[in-house]
Amino acid sequence: DAKTTQPTSMDCAEGRAANLPCNHSTISGNEYVYWYRQIHSQGPQYIIHGLKNNETNEMASLIITEDRKSSTLILPHATLRDTAVYYCIVPSLYNQGGELIFGQGTELSVKP
Amino acid sequence: DTEVTQTPKHLVMGMTNKKSLKCEQHMGHRAMYWYKQKAKKPPELMFVYSYEKLSINESVPSRFSPECPNSSLLNLHLHALQPEDSALYLCASSQLRGSRPYEQYFGPGTRLTVT
Numbered sequence: 001d002a003k004t005t006q007p008t009s010m011d012c013a014e015g016r017a018a019n020l021p022c023n024h025s026t027i028s029g030n031e032y033v034y035w036y037r038q039i040h041s042q043g044p045q046y047i048i049h050g051l052k053n054n055e056t057n058e059m060a061s062l063i064i065t066e067d068r069k070s071s072t073l074i075l076p077h078a079t080l081r082d083t084a085v086y087y088c089i090v091p092s093l094y095n096q097g098g099e100l101i102f103g104q105g106t107e108l109s110v111k112p
Numbered sequence: 113d114t115e116v117t118q119t120p121k122h123l124v125m126g127m128t129n130k131k132s133l134k135c136e137q138h139m140g141h142r143a144m145y146w147y148k149q150k151a152k153k154p155p156e157l158m159f160v161y162s163y164e165k166l167s168i169n170e171s172v173p174s175r176f177s178p179e180c181p182n183s184s185l186l187n188l189h190l191h192a193l194q195p196e197d198s199a200l201y202l203c204a205s206s207q208l209r210g211s212r213p214y215e216q217y218f219g220p221g222t223r224l225t226v227t
Contacts, residue, residue, distance in 0.1 A: 043218030091214050098213035102154035
């Protein structure tokens with residue numbers, strides 16, 4: 001998998017936008033960027049993925065830079081329930097299928 | 113139904129015991145996965161099943177034995193485990209088309225303690 005770099009931790013005030021960065025400078029042209037989160041004591045939860053264009057769903061927005069070397073996950077109005085570890089993953093095109101390699105992720109704390 | 117269920121939620125077993133973890137999904141997914149997660153660490157892939165066949169074994173010790181009886185069920189049989197095998201065991205499933213294998217649905221996990 002393309003190596004990803006994320007800040008170890010971030011804080012965000014409740015109701016404000018949370019912007020979580022991820023660097024993936026070795027990404028290949030057809031590799032997607034995936035984001036997951038894991039709330040304490042729960043299984044990971046898929047959030048969103050993208051290739052080149054910005055993506056939005058009911059949970060978040062994903063902004064990918066034009067050179068695709070970095071991306072930002074945006075939670076537009078963070079709530080206390082968004083406190084979790086957020087993982088940015090770029091699966092390798094050479095994977096046999098389905099392998100998710102989780103890095104250390106960013107621990108997001110949403111504070112009242 | 114987008115739920116992956118895992119039983120039991122908690123399991124305590126001795127090093128000489130034999131136990132099994134169970135995972136079930138009814139989303140029609142044809143890929144199922146086992147991950148292991150130690151405290152304060154990210155999940156690590158153990159096994160991948162595609163169309164009920166084992167496709168990936170990430171060099172997992174033989175004391176862990178996976179089984180996929182049908183497309184909805186995944187088991188992990190445990191035998192002669194060590195205390196260092198204590199962890200959260202996560203099951204996931206996904207479709208297999210295009211980029212969908214990486215859009216995985218995870219269960220809540222089984223917290224295993226080996227004494």
